[in-house]
Amino acid sequence: MNKELSSILEIALKESLVAYESKKQPNLLGALHLYHDYEDGFLVFFDDADNILNKVQLTDNQLHNLTHSLRQVLHQAGKERLFDNDYIVKPFVVNLVDKDFVVLDELFFLDDDSPKNNFTWKNIEKDLDAFLENLLK
DSSP states (O other): OOHHHHHHHHHHHHHHHHHHHHTTOSSOEEEEEEEEETTTTEEEEEOTTOOEEEEEEOOGGGOTTHHHHHHHHHHHHHHTTTTOOTTEEEEEEEEEEOTTOOEEEEEEEEOTTSOOTTOOSTTHHHHHHHHHHHHHO
16 A cells, blocks of 8 residues: 555544544544545545545545555554544444445444454453353352
8 A cells, every 4th residue: 555645544534533523523423434526536534424524635646446545544543443532432334435425335344342452362261260250150
């Protein structure tokens, strides 16, 4: 993936989340919708109420494998726990949509059952023993 494109997408994603948080919405964020305006070359970030959060201009050569690049940036953001904010509700999804907000592709999905990136096996035996003991009571 192009490092320049990766950086642009990462910054745009972070700015979109900051924009949502700064609006102090009464609702929680359950989805981001990304729309690529091919005519003008913009990638537009919307919240789940279809409000524009951010807009970034992409050049023609940055559009090659845009979906793949978005998936990689979103996956990395998930690993870095970017979506572990109080205003984000799970399940949380990031979709690529058309101009009518019809989902074209699900780019990223996160729910409470998703594996945690900071999981360690360190205390698993102790936790399982405690669970079994409580179960048998």
